[in-house]
Amino acid sequence: MFTDKRFHHYSLSSLPKDLLAGVIVGVIAIPLGMAFAIASGVKPEYGIYTTIVAGILISLFGGSKYQIGGPTGAFIPILFGIVMTYGYENLLIAGFMAGVILLLMGIFKLGSLIKYIPRPVTIGFTTGIAVTIFSGQLASFLGLEGLKKHEEFIRNIQEIFIHLNTTSIYSVLTAVICLVTVILTPKIAPKVPGPLIGLIVSTLVATLFFPTQVATIGTAYGEIPSTLPQIHIPNINMEIIIKLIKPAFIIAMLGGIESLLSAVVADGMTNSKHNSNKELVGQGIANMITPLFGGIPATGAIARTATNIKNGAVSPFSGIIHGVVVLLVLLFFAPYASYIPLASMAPILMVVAWNMSERKVFGHILKTKSTDSLVLVVTFLLTVFVNLTMAVEVGLIMSAILFAKRMSDVMVTKKALPNPDTKHEKVETGMVTDTHDCPQISIFNVEGPLFFGAALTFEETIMKTINYRPKVLLLRMGRVPFIDTTGEANLARIVHHFSKNGIVLISGLNPQPESVLRKTGLYGAIGEGHFFEHTGEAIQYALSQINKNKCLGCKHFAFRECQKLSALGAVEGSRKKLTATF
Template structure:
C-alpha cells in the first residue's frame, strides 16, 4: 500500500527525466524562451488591463504562474500565464466584488484545480466535443475584440456592464455625438498597431510583431505629443508573497466564481497541452500532473498579487515553433519578464492603452480559423447547431454555461443518432422451410438498447399484428450497448409475451451484458432456464420443438 502511494505521489513530483533532452537542446530552449517572453509581454499587460485587475497583475501572473506551471506541469512545452478567456471571466467578478477579491478567488480556484489533478480528472477534457471547443474559442475571440472597443475609441466603459451592450453603447455614443477629435487618435493607434502586426510576419515569421508594433506606436505617440491614456506606474520589483485575507462572508459569495475560474483554467490548460502534444516531438503530456501544475501556478500567482493562470495556446504555439523541447524555455520566458520588471518598468508604463487594444483585437482574429468554422458548418446540422449555440451563449451569457450547454446539446444529438441506429430486424429462419416455421419469429436487436431507444424497440418486438406467433427468438449477439432501462424494458417485453402464451427464447447474450440482465430480472421472466441459448441452431431447434408440441 505504501509503495502504491509512493508511486502515486511520484507522478506529480518534478524529476530529472523532465530535462533529459536539455544537453542537446538548451540553446534552442533558451532562444525559444526569449522569443516567447518578448511575445508574452504585451499580451500579459493587455490581458491584465482588460480583466480589470491591472497591467501589473498581468505581468506578475506571467512571471510567477509561468515559472511554477513550467516546473510542476505535465507538458514539456506548455507556456502559462494570463489569457483572454480568463480576462473575460474576471472582468465581471472585479466589477461585482472589487479588485481586492481577486487574490482570494485566485487561490481558491488554484486549490480546486490541484484537487482535480490529484483526483485524476485530467482525462475529462476528452469528453468535450470538437464543435463545443471551437464554438467556445469563437465566442472568446468575439468577447476579447468587443472588450477593446471602449479603449479603441478612447472611452471608459461602464463597470459591470456586459461586453456586447457596452461595446454597442460606446460606438453609439461616439457616432451619435459626432465628436471624433479624441476618438480619431486612439482609433489611429489601433489601426497602426494592427497594420504592423499583420504586415511584419509576412517579411519573416520569427519577428515579434506585437512587441514591435507596441514600441513603434509608443514612440509615435510620444513624438507627436498626443495625450492618450497609458498603462501608468508599474512595480519596479516583484512584490513579496502575502496570503489573502479570508472573510467567511466573502468566501461564501466567491466560491461560485472560484469554481467557474477553476473549470475554465482546467479546460483551457488541458486543451492547450493537448494541442502542444500534437505539435511537438516531445511526446504525450500527463493531464493530471498538468492540472496540479496549473493549480499550484494559480495559488502562487494569487499569493504574489496576480490573477488566475492557464495554459496559453498562442504562446505555447510560439514556443513550439521556436524549437523548444524542454521546460527550460518556459522558465526562460518567465525570467525575461522578470527582467522587464526590474529594468524596464519606466518605458513600459508609457505604452498607450489603445496600442494594447490593437494587439488584442488582432489576437482575437487570429484565434479564429476560418477553415475550421467552414468544416464544422459543412459537417452535420447537429454539429453546426452545437457550434453556433456554444458561441452565442459564450458571447451573450456566460463562458462556463456555454461549455455546459454545448456539451448537453451535443449529447442530445449523439443520443438521438445512436437511438435512430438501434432497430429490431425480423429475419427468416435459416435453411429449408419446415411446417410451423411461420409461427416462429426470429428477431435481431441491432445497435443499442438504452433509455432513448427502449420504448421503440419494445413496440417493434411486441407485435400485435402477428397473433399466430407461438415462439419469439430474440438475438442479442449484435447488440452493442445495453443500459438498465433497456434491460428493464426487455424484462417487461418477456413478461408481456409470456403472458400472451408466447414462448420467449433469448440467444447470444454477450458476457458484458449478462450480469445486468440477471440483476434486472430478465432471466427470471423466462418460462424456463433452458430458454437462454448460446447458438442460433440450438435456439431454432428448441423453438421448433415447442411449435410441434
C-alpha cells in the same frame, strides 16, 4: 524535479536552445500579459505577475515538456464578469478555488474527461470569446472617452455607438501603426515578436509626436511597480466559497480545456506525449499560488506554446526561463511601461482574438447543417449575448440530448427470418410478410445500444408487433454493444410478459449486456438454458418447444423444418380421420 520524465536525457547542449526559446517567448508574453489583464478589468501589472508566477510553476509541475502558461484571451470575458460582479479581491479567491478544483481533478485522474466535451461546444464558445475580445477593444482603438463598462455585450456596443463622437484621430493613428507593425513583422522577420515591435514603434511615435493626446497605461492605471508584490492570503470563509463556487468551477473547466488543448497541439508539433492528469496538477498548483501574488487565473497558452516549440525548446526549462525573463523586465524596465498608449494594446488583443476565433472550423461545422451546427450556433450566441457559463451549460445539455436522439435513431428492432437464398440461411430483416411468418416463433434483430434513449421504442416495437402472443420470442442481440439499467428494465418487462405463456430466448449476447443482466438477476429469470451463442442453436431449441399440432396445414414455411412438420401434420391428420371412420 530532475526525476521528472520531461527532463530525461537533458544535457548542457540543450540549455542554449531552451534559453533562446525562453527569451523570445518571455518577450512576447510581456505585452500580452498586460493586455489580457487590462481587458479583464484589472491593472496591467497583475497580468505580468501572472506571467511570472504561473509561467514558472506550470513549467515546473505540469505534464507537458513544452507548455507555456500564463494569462490568456479565453479568460477575458469570465474574469471581466467576475470583477464587475464580485470585485478584484473575490477574483483572486475564485482563482484560488479554481486551482484547488484543477488540482483535485488531476489527483483523481479526471484529465481524460475533458476530451469528452463536444467540439461544437468548444468551437462555439471560443469563437464567441474572440468576438467579445475584439469588440471590447474598439473603444481603446478609437480612443473613445466617457464610456461605462458593462458585463453585457449589447450594452457595451451601445456605449461605443453613443460615444463615437469622442473618437480621437491620434488614438486611431497609434492603433493603426501598431496593427500594421504586428501584421507585417512576421512576414519580414518571422523570428521577431510582432506584438512587442508594434508596441515599441507605436509608443515611440505617440511619445515623440503627440505625447499628451492619447491615454496611456500611466494615465489610466498609474505607474507599474518594479517589484513583485508581497504575498497576500485572501480572507476565505464558507459564505464566500458558496458565492464563488460557480465562477471558480467555470474558470477551472475552461483552464483545464485550454491547457490540455494546448498540450495536445504541442504533442502534434513534436511527436511527444503529455500527461493530462499531471498537467492538471501543475495548473492547479499554479492557480493556487498565483493569486497570493495578486495574479489572475492562468492556463496553457496555445500561441506561446507553439512559439516556444518553433524556437527550438527541448524541455520545461524554456518555460521557466520565460518567467524569469519577464521578472527581469519587470525589475529593470517597469517604469517605461507607463508610456504605452492604451490604443497600442488594442490591436494586439484584436489580433489575438482573430487568431483564436477558429473561423475556418466554425464555417466547416456550419456547412454540415447538422445538429452539431445547432449546438455550435447556440453556444456561440449565448457566449456573446449572455455569458460563457450559460453557453457551456446549454451547449453540453443540448449535445447530450441530441446525442441520445441520434443513438436512439441508430437503434433497430425488426422482425427477421432465415433467408433460404443465402449461404447458411442467414437470418435477415425484410423476410417477414403476411404469408411468410411463423405464428409460434418470433425472431427480432436488435441492433444498437439499448439505453434510456432507445429502450422504450425497443419495448413498444416488440409488444406491438407480436400481439398475437407467439410461443417463443427469440432476440438476436449480437449487435447490442451496451445496455443500461433503463434498457434492462424494459427488457425485463418483455420477459415478464412473455414468461406467462411462452419463453424468451437470447442469442449472441455481448459481455457488457451479459454482465448487467447477471447483476440485476434478469439473466437467471430468463434461464441459463435460454441463452445461445449462435442463432441456429436457438432456432433448433425453439422448434423443439412449439406445439406441433399448430403446424398442421401451415403454409408459411418460415424455417426449413416447416415443410416436414406440415407434411407430418397432414399425414397424422389423415391417419386420425381413417381411424375415426373405422
